[in-house]
Amino acid sequence: MSTPPTLSTVTSLLDDWYPPATADEWDAVGLVWGEPSQPVSKVLLAVDPTLPVAEEAAAWGADLVVVHHPLFLKGVHGFAATTPKGRTLSTLVSARCALLTAHTNADQALGGVSESLALALGLSSLRPLVPGLTEDVGTGRAGTVAPTTLGAFAESV
DSSP states (O other): OOOOOHHHHHHHHHHSHHHHHHHHHHOOOOEEEOOTSSBBBOOOESSOHHHHHHHHHHHHHEEEEEEEEEEEESSSOOOOTTSHHHHHHHHHHHHHHHEEESSSHHHSSSSSSSHHHHHHHOOEEEEEEEEEEEOOOSSSSEEEEOOOHHHHHHHOO
C-alpha cells in the first residue's frame, strides 16, 4: 500500500492548477489551516466553509476540505467557538482536518470554474471577459454557441 501524499504536496498541486497569484487582490485564497506534513487520504470538496460542511468532514474522517468561498476575508484576531466561523474552524481543527480555499484563482484559471461552466454550456472559442496574467486566464468566459434556437439552448442549460 502506498503512502498518501502530504498536505504540502496536495497544496502545491492545487496551487499549480489554481495559482494564488491569479486571485483578485482582495481575495483570501490558499491554506487556511493545516499541518503541511500531515498525510492526506480523504478530501471533501464544498462551495462554502460552513459548520455542516465541517461536521460532515469530521464525521467522514476527511484530512482536507477544499472550498470555493473563503472562511475569512478580513483579518481575524481569534476564532472563538462562540461564533459561526469560529465553530466551523474549531470543528476542523478538532478533527485535524485542513482547510484550503480556491476562490477567484479557481474562477480565473484554465480549466477552472468559469471555463468549466462555459464548456458545460457548450461554448467554444473561449476567452476571458476580463483578461488576467495571460490571454487565456481571467475573469469569466465568453465564447461561441453553435447555431441553435433560444428554446433549445435554454433547455440544454
